[in-house]
Amino acid sequence: MASTYTVTKEQILSISGVDPLKCMRCGKCSATCPSYDEMEYHPHQFVAMVEKGEIEKLMDSPSIYKCMSCMACIQRCPRQVEPAKLVEAIRLGVTRQQERNHLKPDDIPALLDPELPQQAIVSAMRKYTK
Amino acid sequence: MQKIGVFVCWCGSNIAATVDVKAVAEAARKVPGVVFSADYQYMCSEAGQGLIKDAIKEHGLTGVVVCSCSPRMHEATFRKAVQAVGLNPYMLEVANIREQCSWVHKDMATATEKAIALMQAAVAKVTLNTPLTAGMTPVTKRALVIGGGIAGMQTALDIADAGYEVDIVEAKPTIGGKMAQLDKTFPTLDCSSCIVTPKMVEVGQHEKIHIYSYSEVTQIKGFVGNFNVTIKRKARYVDEAKCTGCGACTEKCPSRKAPNEFNMGLNNRTAVYIPFAQAVPKVATIDPEYCIKLTKGKCGACAKICEAGAINYEAKDEYIEVEYGAIVAATGFEMIDVSPYDEYAYTQSPDVVTSLEYERLMNAAGPTGGHLLRPSDGKEPKTIVFVQCVGSRESCSGGEMRGKPYCSKVCCMYTAKHAMLTKDHYPDTDIYVFYIDVRTPGKNFDEFYRRAVEQYGVHYIKGAVGKVTPEGGKLKVQASDLILNEQLHIDADMVVLAGAIEPNKSARPLATMLTASMDTNDFFTEAHPKLRPVESPTAGVFLSGMCQGPKDIPETVAQAGAAASKVIGLLAKDHLVGNPCVAHSDEWMCNGCSQCETVCPYGAITYEEKEFRMPDRTTKVRRVAQVNPAVCQGCGACTVTCPSGAMDLNGFSNAEIMAEVDALCR
Numbered sequence: 013m014a015s016t017y018t019v020t021k022e023q024i025l026s027i028s029g030v031d032p033l034k035c036m037r038c039g040k041c042s043a044t045c046p047s048y049d050e051m052e053y054h055p056h057q058f059v060a061m062v063e064k065g066e067i068e069k070l071m072d073s074p075s076i077y078k079c080m081s082c083m084a085c086i087q088r089c090p091r092q093v094e095p096a097k098l099v100e101a102i103r104l105g106v107t108r109q110q111e112r113n114h115l116k117p118d119d120i121p122a123l124l125d126p127e128l129p130q131q132a133i134v135s136a137m138r139k140y141t142k
Numbered sequence: 143m144q145k146i147g148v149f150v151c152w153c154g155s156n157i158a159a160t161v162d163v164k165a166v167a168e169a170a171r172k173v174p175g176v177v178f179s180a181d182y183q184y185m186c187s188e189a190g191q192g193l194i195k196d197a198i199k200e201h202g203l204t205g206v207v208v209c210s211c212s213p214r215m216h217e218a219t220f221r222k223a224v225q226a227v228g229l230n231p232y233m234l235e236v237a238n239i240r241e242q243c244s245w246v247h248k249d250m251a252t253a254t255e256k257a258i259a260l261m262q263a264a265v266a267k268v269t270l271n272t273p274l275t276a277g278m279t280p281v282t283k284r285a286l287v288i289g290g291g292i293a294g295m296q297t298a299l300d301i302a303d304a305g306y307e308v309d310i311v312e313a314k315p316t317i318g319g320k321m322a323q324l325d326k327t328f329p330t331l332d333c334s335s336c337i338v339t340p341k342m343v344e345v346g347q348h349e350k351i352h353i354y355s356y357s358e359v360t361q362i363k364g365f366v367g368n369f370n371v372t373i374k375r376k377a378r379y380v381d382e383a384k385c386t387g388c389g390a391c392t393e394k395c396p397s398r399k400a401p402n403e404f405n406m407g408l409n410n411r412t413a414v415y416i417p418f419a420q421a422v423p424k425v426a427t428i429d430p431e432y433c434i435k436l437t438k439g440k441c442g443a444c445a446k447i448c449e450a451g452a453i454n455y456e457a458k459d460e461y462i463e464v465e466y467g468a469i470v471a472a473t474g475f476e477m478i479d480v481s482p483y484d485e486y487a488y489t490q491s492p493d494v495v496t497s498l499e500y501e502r503l504m505n506a507a508g509p510t511g512g513h514l515l516r517p518s519d520g521k522e523p524k525t526i527v528f529v530q531c532v533g534s535r536e537s538c539s540g541g542e543m544r545g546k547p548y549c550s551k552v553c554c555m556y557t558a559k560h561a562m563l564t565k566d567h568y569p570d571t572d573i574y575v576f577y578i579d580v581r582t583p584g585k586n587f588d589e590f591y592r593r594a595v596e597q598y599g600v601h602y603i604k605g606a607v608g609k610v611t612p613e614g615g616k617l618k619v620q621a622s623d624l625i626l627n628e629q630l631h632i633d634a635d636m637v638v639l640a641g642a643i644e645p646n647k648s649a650r651p652l653a654t655m656l657t658a659s660m661d662t663n664d665f666f667t668e669a670h671p672k673l674r675p676v677e678s679p680t681a682g683v684f685l686s687g688m689c690q691g692p693k694d695i696p697e698t699v700a701q702a703g704a705a706a707s708k709v710i711g712l713l714a715k716d717h718l719v720g721n722p723c724v725a726h727s728d729e730w731m732c733n734g735c736s737q738c739e740t741v742c743p744y745g746a747i748t749y750e751e752k753e754f755r756m757p758d759r760t761t762k763v764r765r766v767a768q769v770n771p772a773v774c775q776g777c778g779a780c781t782v783t784c785p786s787g788a789m790d791l792n793g794f795s796n797a798e799i800m801a802e803v804d805a806l807c808r
Contacts, residue, residue, distance in 0.1 A: 043622035
């Protein structure tokens with residue numbers, strides 16, 4: 013399954029605008045993270061793993077949905093690395109994947125609700141893979 | 143008619159591999175005015191210089207062009223060579239055919255063409271050169287040291303021991319600086335004040351040293367060897383000559399709410415105060431902000447108790463002017479304000495302290511008498527968390543920066559010291575040090591840090607503290623342990639922040655007065671980062687201690703001595719040979735507009751009312767510019783500013799520069 017991923021490290025860097033080489037490995041992002049205990053991979057690991065190119069592992073990890081985008085890591089990082097932007101980029105990477113949909117397109121019309129933005133449904137279809 | 147010789151250097155293969163040196167020498171012979179040309183492997187060698195000297199004698203050369211490396215390398219060498227055989231040294235020009243020619247080009251044809259053009263330009267200039275003679279200026283044999291910390295004191299002592307008069311200007315009421323505030327020093331753990339106070343006494347008693355305490359430099363005029371400095375002696379409301387330092391006034395003073403700077407504001411002092419027992423000069427000072435007499439007009443308790451009659455509420459700031467030959471900047475450092483780091487709760491809990499505050503809490507002369515007690519409730523802390531790199535090593539790209547991009551250098555070592563001293567006195571204390579890297583380059587430094595870990599059991603954790611929350615009398619510390627890949631939660635009693643070091647705030651205005659350059663962090667820049675580390679690029683200005691960059695005490699003392707030796711070398715001279723390439727004005731062309739005076743960074747230009755005999759035989763008084771050649775540094779700013787073309791620079795006259803440009807465009 014993992015082999016079907018097509019998101020590259022370069023795409024993640026370009027989506028996020030993050031340069032992981034700026035990281036000095038102080039760990040303040042993980043020290044500050046309120047979701048730390050729930051995460052399999054912690055903010056500082058996102059930076060190190062993206063630098064190493066281990067994008068697939070991150071895309072497969074529930075950690076990406078444990079990040080609450082509180083931006084504490086961005087605010088406090090002394091090197092302006094912005095780990096939360098990497099997490100968001102990985103989430104986007106998953107969203108943009110094709111052929112990994114939980115919902116079938118045919119199921120969607122039944123779910124349509126005038127109160128719900130269509131974008132949310134499309135996004136949900138792609139995000140919530142099994 | 144000038145007779146010019148052109149000498150083309152190969153510089154081994156540095157030039158000759160890319161420039162056809164023979165062709166350049168050949169081309170030179172065709173330039174009008176050139177009577178001799180030659181090429182040689184190394185013009186700067188004894189033999190090469192001999193070639194130039196022989197040609198001058200043999201052909202009666204009146205001007206010389208050497209096509210070689212940058213004039214910064216060997217202009218002085220060749221000037222000396224031509225002077226040795228009687229030619230004026232300013233009748234020599236260097237055409238740089240190496241740095242911006244042979245080194246940057248690959249194609250021999252184009253490089254040779256460029257070298258020939260550069261040679262022709264130099265010949266055009268030397269044709270118009272006139273002999274110049276450097277003037278001599280006397281040297282005032284007195285040095286000024288700005289700052290009376292360990293750097294300034296050591297520099298002053300070393301200069302004074304060589305027999306020269308030295309003045310120290312110190313902003314605080316006492317000398318001693320930050321070192322007097324420290325408890326112990328790493329890596330030997332000897333008592334800081336035990337080693338610094340004898341030095342303060344030595345400075346205070348030295349017959350060649352004069353201390354202007356509670357004073358500031360407000361204006362600097364002049365130049366190397368001849369500085370004129372205005373010193374503001376702030377009103378201390380106590381006559382220094384009369385005060386015996388008995389301290390009776392400080393006991394009587396009813397105003398006791400002034401924060402005690404010496405104890406980093408951890409306790410209060412009286413409005414009339416002596417900073418600490420060993421202060422030099424041991425003289426009281428009245429803080430006008432807190433003195434009841436000075437603010438409300440009533441009180442006068444100190445004047446009543448003072449047997450020496452030293453109190454004078456009418457005192458005013460005084461300004462004195464003193465002449466100096468050399469100036470040493472020793473303005474030292476401060477710790478950054480850590481309050482913008484909200485996550486560490488410095489402003490929310492008194493138990494979060496900076497390491498300089500911790501230093502005072504450990505010190506026997508500090509607010510707690512050397513007992514380590516929490517500022518909030520006066521209890522002994524059982525768990526202490528040290529946070530490293532608060533504001534150091536921060537990214538400087540974009541955004542608003544809270545901290546500094548550099549490593550503050552001393553924090554790793556003093557934190558190991560704090561941890562060990564604490565464990566020594568209170569062995570059951572749990573100590574955590576959160577570090578990014580432990581940096582301990584220095585003699586016996588790493589051994590010192592390892593002792594903290596191995597002998598004292600200090601918990602060194604690779605990771606950072608994310609936030610500190612005061613809660614129920616504790617400080618909840620949330621941090622990361624990167625080795626174990628864990629998030630830690632520690633209930634601490636105290637948190638100590640190793641704040642970044644920054645230059646003293648007075649350094650920037652001082653640099654402006656000195657026309658000395660600074661880097662983006664407001665550290666003074668050295669004349670050469672490796673080979674001239676204690677000199678400022680501004681002649682006669684020297685650097686000592688932290689004002690040049692973060693350093694520890696031994697490094698500061700070593701640098702202080704080095705700066706002193708440079709000052710001694712300068713003061714030992716009776717005269718300085720000036721630079722003859724200075725500006726002068728053509729009084730007939732000068733229209734008196736004053737633009738040159740405004741633009742001159744050295745204050746070398748003044749205006750004079752002069753009588754002129756006009757062509758119609760009348761006399762007219764005109765306002766014209768005058769250049770003081772001793773002060774002029776030859777920067778040329780006035781020559782390009784002057785709208786009437788009256789200003790000209792010796793050695794770089796408008797005519798000479800235009801001749802060079804013409805030659806290049808031909």
